Amino acid sequence: MSETDVATHAFVKPLLVRFKHCDPAGIVFYPRYFEMINDLVEDWCAEGLGLSFGEMHLRDGLGVPTANVECRFSAPSFLGDTLTRSLEVTRLGRSSMTLRIRFAGANDETRLQATLVLVWVAKGEGGKPAPIAVPPAQRAAIVRFAAPDSVIEGVT
Template structure:
């Protein structure tokens, strides 16, 4: 179950802890939080009109240059969660988003952040990448609240 709602300055990405997201004890395996934060960031940018097909066609990328997460409460198999994304900073070629992962009962499970650079492959995917200005359509969605 994954759905997204986004608007200027933030978004929400809904997800569920599946069996494959857990360790043998049925507790969420920590990389799952990073996967969810990544998915929430991409969904947020997609809501500004930059879906995966457009990113590939225009040779665009937004590589992750920094990520961190504080694990507060373990999630369990079957928990329904939401990644709440808020923009912290928008620079000329990069942006930072904060994520809060919340179980449906309101318990905050984790808090993290990502910094990404907006870039373009010089000669298509696999070639060197060069940073460029964040497009206005994306910048408008990223405007911090």
């Protein structure tokens, strides 16, 4: 998928690779990519879905923990690179959603592709998280980020 393929449905956010992301050789240390992915999801929730992690967790007692993650590292990223991070929804179920993430560098070179499954949860009995239906306001917002090949359950 190239930048031209990332249509208006994708949530896109640039990121400057900083010293804190890199190993001594100036190459992004792979676990840092997972932090960058989570930062993108957190920004998407706040800016795209209208519900920040602070509001979600502290005010509403909700969360979207990652149930599954798959990641392919295609090319290295280096200190000083600017990465274009994109997020699109490929599946939306009753309580879970699948996200497709792509990080691209200069000349739209793919650096990373990831697939995440997130589950909407609320504090249940004894404070233990329990799956819930995606809240209606967020469900309506999530659909705006659906990829052309997505599966949206409950939509006719």
